[in-house]
Amino acid sequence: MEIKTDLYLGDSKEVLKQFPDNSVDLIFTSPPYADQRKKTYGGISPEKYVEWFLPISEQLFRILKPDGTFVLNIKEKVVNGERSTYVLELILEMRKQGWLWTEEFIWHKKNSYPGKWPNRFRDSWERLLQFNKSRKFNMYQEAVMVPRGDWAQKRLSKLSETDRKRDESKVGSGFGKNISNWLNREKVYPTNVLHMATECNNKNHSAAFPESLPEWFIKLFTKPNDVVLDPFMGSGTTNVVANKMHRNSIGIDILPEYYHMVRQKMAVTDYVLFDPLVEDGNA
């Protein structure tokens, strides 16, 4: 099946209205934070942030499939020495719209933005709010399993060595049954804290988040050929990753600059559309 990437230029609040109900499997987005990116988005003031976002989240609620998930990457900024409360208020208001606030993941940014202030340390984490329409949603946990901690390596090393010898001599093909069991045992489920570095490599446009971030959630909440939506696509990281992972995707941005940039990007990535190397745990 062919993978599609649909890009739209316009205000999400309006563009979203043309999509049918219950048609998207995952929404992953990082909206412009209050007063951030002022040059580009015009900056939404902290006081008006909730009011600005609610019409959009209302549309997202309509469009998302009942077993789909909405992941919102956001962090409140400091206003007049205090953490602003618009994220807290947003969660409470979105629940009134019908959203379930299922979980809050933490993105621990290993290399956070440098700086020093007399009354504050560097902010090195962001929220990844998980919302759902229903308590029954798709979650493919095996797709994001991670290697076990260091302690296991030491403790298992001795045992696995003897098993390896035994199986190699028996089968001669490398991996015996026992060892494949061991390999499975070496992976564990992750927690709700994600460690990822911010990407600082891009030449022109710095993305709000590294590719590994949407990649993780796309693995976790979708399977190939599903539909992923980013209503504030910016430099299009979500869409690029979705495409690489054989997911259809929709991207919306209000800025022509971003829209055209992503169009160009996607034209290039089309060539690796059927890359068989894509790692994926979902069937």
Next chain:
Amino acid sequence: MEIKTDLYLGDSKEVLKQFPDNSVDLIFTSPPYADQRKKTYGGISPEKYVEWFLPISEQLFRILKPDGTFVLNIKEKVVNGERSTYVLELILEMRKQGWLWTEEFIWHKKNSYPGKWPNRFRDSWERLLQFNKSRKFNMYQEAVMVPRGDWAQKRLSKLSETDRKRDESKVGSGFGKNISNWLNREKVYPTNVLHMATECNNKNHSAAFPESLPEWFIKLFTKPNDVVLDPFMGSGTTNVVANKMHRNSIGIDILPEYYHMVRQKMAVTDYVLFDPLVEDGNA
């Protein structure tokens, strides 16, 4: 100057009323979470949690010095498949009492509670909410500087118990060679994400948090001879650490069992009251 540790048996809401205004430098506490510790504390339901806490935070506001800090360790539980919202509501309500919500630190618990569920990963982080009465508060950032690199962070958090004892017994003069090497290394300021393991069951009584947690905030927000308060002292970790670090402290608990246990503990630790080994960056 002599260091005092005052312990009180009773309901914080009432006991706090007898303390004078503006008399405490740091409040560090981890109140019983909603519906947790039912056997011991009776359990406060999520619906009534804010209502239960506000009279206490009102007293805390009165007692705290204008340049003092209140650090609240808390995490909302899952109720009916959703994260409960009482912590969000608590923050909003406390701001109405006059509190400034200055910052939110993350405690990343390396060893979180195990378990597997179809729709959720293990919860491995907790909130450390920083509240202040004024935008000008005492913060001794140099006291918590860490050697450069991740490895140091891990080592230092682990250092608290095992290594320290070992080195103390070896050298008798405080820190062994290895540790003094770390101290000579280049130091950087930490971020607002703390990596610490929960203390696994110590022989008799398990604490809700490791000693390194209050230790970090006591270093950061107080200097020697200051006053630290824990209105829900439990096993008294905050008071024990404060004492070790030459801070006066006040501990309150409603359970006689805890009250007597901490009394006994403190009587013992009094002997190391003037321990010169205590690491401290504040003068």
Next chain:
DNA sequence: GTTCCGCATGAATCGATAG
């Protein structure tokens, strides 16, 4: 004296079963 391994145990959460 080290290093290594066995074991118990947590601020948990879900789903089923029972009143």
Next chain:
DNA sequence: ACTATCGATTCATGCGGAA
């Protein structure tokens, strides 16, 4: 229907005994 209790799940950590 709605609440209360119980078993199953799972992994990092420290302690204690053994090699």
